[in-house]
Amino acid sequence: MIGLIGGSALTELSGFEDFVFQEKKNFHTPYGASSAPIVLGRIKNQSVAFLPRHGESHQWPPHRINYRANLWSLREAGVKNVLALATVGGISPAFETGVMALPDQLVDYTWGREFTLYDDEQVNGVTHIDFTQPYCQVFRERILQSAQHCGLNVLDHGTYAVTQGPRLETAAEIRRLAHDGADMVGMTGMPETSLARELGLNYATLALVVNAAAGQGVSGKKIDLQAAAQVSRSLVGAALKLFIKMCSDGH
Numbered sequence: 001m002i003g004l005i006g007g008s009a010l011t012e013l014s015g016f017e018d019f020v021f022q023e024k025k026n027f028h029t030p031y032g033a034s035s036a037p038i039v040l041g042r043i044k045n046q047s048v049a050f051l052p053r054h055g056e057s058h059q060w061p062p063h064r065i066n067y068r069a070n071l072w073s074l075r076e077a078g079v080k081n082v083l084a085l086a087t088v089g090g091i092s093p094a095f096e097t098g099v100m101a102l103p104d105q106l107v108d109y110t111w112g113r114e115f116t117l118y119d120d121e122q123v124n125g126v127t128h129i130d131f132t133q134p135y136c137q138v139f140r141e142r143i144l145q146s147a148q149h150c151g152l153n154v155l156d157h158g159t160y161a162v163t164q165g166p167r168l169e170t171a172a173e174i175r176r177l178a179h180d181g182a183d184m185v186g187m188t189g190m191p192e193t194s195l196a197r198e199l200g201l202n203y204a205t206l207a208l209v210v211n212a213a214a215g216q217g218v219s220g221k222k223i224d225l226q227a228a229a230q231v232s233r234s235l236v237g238a239a240l241k242l243f244i245k246m247c248s249d250g251h
């Protein structure tokens with residue numbers, strides 16, 4: 001089963017013609033409730049589980065999302081591969097507004113979030129996960145192939161800086177992130193990505209660049225949030241086209 005985590009611009013799949021709805025299901029987790037019930041269904045004969053990360057009415061800000069319950073629930077639903085949509089601000093020149101990218105690295109600037117399943121005294125010794133490559137390379141390759149099959153341009157690299165939010169960054173913070181090697185900035189990539197690894201899920205982020213980051217280009221003085229929302233609506237259409245192609249390609 002393939003999982004789709006919807007970001008800011010995608011809170012539901014129903015009404016979407018290729019999606020055959022089966023049921024909405026709440027899974028019991030050790031961490032409480034997920035952001036919303038998991039929506040189960042099919043696209044092109046592929047079983048799909050959808051979760052709107054911010055909740056059905058977009059009510060959970062990035063630092064309050066129950067990432068542990070979300071990933072746990074997807075695994076309980078039977079998901080193996082997770083495509084996570086994320087709107088981001090573009091920092092380096094190739095990551096201009098309107099671009100879609102599959103980041104291959106991240107830097108975590110978040111704090112105070114529940115970020116691990118290995119939180120208690122570990123009776124069998126402390127567990128560490130390898131996180132050298134934070135995203136599943138095999139799954140990323142398949143996504144890139146499907147993008148090619150449906151004629152969508154997706155950048156095959158990039159470092160995603162994950163900030164705490166919910167406020168946007170200062171221009172100086174973005175200069176610092178650029179100095180740290182970041183190509184894009186968003187607020188929800190962590191701890192989602194490392195929890196997926198802890199749970200053994202194959203996880204990749206599809207980043208949608210919806211604005212120039214603070215202080216960059218047209219965001220020199222201010223970020224136009226209305227324009228960003230509009231870009232994000234149109235990019236979600238392209239992201240869904242890619243997701244359908246992945247389903248029909250059997251990924």
Ligand code: HPA
Nearest residue numbers: 087088089185186187213
């Ligand atoms: N910064 C952080 N998160 C974001 C941005 C941004 O500029 N745009 C969309 N999500």
